[in-house]
Amino acid sequence: MLGTDLDRIIAAFTAGDRRAASRLISVVENGGAEAEAVLEALYPALNGAPRLGVTGPPGVGKSTLVDALVRGERRAGRRVGVVAVDPTSPFTGGAVLGDRVRMGDLTLDSGVFIRSMATRGRLGGLARATKEVADVLEAFGHDVLVIETVGVGQTEMDIATAADTVVVVLSPESGDAIQAMKAGLMEVADILVVNKADRPGADQLVRTLEADLAMRPAAVWRPPVLATIASQGEGIADLAAAVGRHHQSLQRSGDLATRRLERARGEIMAILRDRLWQRARGQLAADVSAWSERVVAGRATPYAAARALLAAFLESVEDKA
């Protein structure tokens, strides 16, 4: 894409063109210099819209719940951007992104924009890419952002923590709670939802989760455990109210500002780490090979090698500065 092309798309985006918004999301998702240019152009339009993360094991009803929550936001007149992240197959690099199936009726609502995203084996970069896609949707004039991710491991949790309020969804189906506790999902939850409350075992799961939470030290915010039947819209109003209360609590305690500062800090650090590493790796590759031979021959330890390489790298940086 040429610079002028990008400028034209940004202008269309500013005028409210949905196709342009979609193109800019792709640019940002694909990263690189163009993504940076887009974010620079859009940052002034960011206004701190609340961000809701919805995470949990596959099939518990997250998308169904998001659909119900978004309808509620729409009734209140708020425009909503949704980012739905599903895993990329590690074997083929492809993905089937199926979250829209549960949100079909929102497609033709001009106050809603849904974007599906694959994890693309981005490791640490996924949280950033997801956040930046949400940035584009926020700059496009959405009042609330919802990020749905499959919460089964560390990277997914990172994405969830990019939200102001994290809802962890479980269902009575066997193993969910144990899996969630093992994966550390409970620790990131601001609100716990037991969905599929129409299924046997829901009450038991609510009690188990409440017992677990009761053992936590007292805090400003105590995560509530709510039961929902997303497919029937039951319990959604209570959930929306809890999200609202959490946001108010964040604002009152000053935690919202703290969380956002931490998030910005994390972002800058991650970018710095990437840039430094890329530069160092490119520059030092040949020397690392030479040192490896010395290490294998028993003439240096890996630590001594790293020390020498780092010193050489820092010196070269200083020379250029």
Next chain:
Amino acid sequence: MERADTERTIRVLVAKAGLDGHDRGAKVVARALRDAGMEVIYTGIRQTPAMIAEAAVQEDVDAVGLSLLSGAHMHIFPEVLRLLREKGGDDILLTGGGCIGDEDMAALAALGVGRLFGPGASTREIVAYIRAEVASRRAPT
């Protein structure tokens, strides 16, 4: 990491239009495209042309694969194409499958619809077609 335009992951919207409820064929195609390294946005059954076109725009897909059995193809394909163009998605490939006679296929092709596959088509054929067609559309002219 920056990548050349031609290497970008291909994104395809797979939808099932019409009133009949089953989507086995669409799901088989979706999985085949995924196994070929593409990102498939699956929207499910009973999609109207307006829903398909709008979802394609929001997802910035390279192609739309539309499955239909109901015989309404002479209405649905042109309508999706018209709406895609109206929404600025004229570069999006519209392809799909169903029981469509040669004459209708020719008429749809004349409108700008891509290749349409009969019930006997192999997923390998479909994957190869989408990959080649998207590559040629992305190539700088």
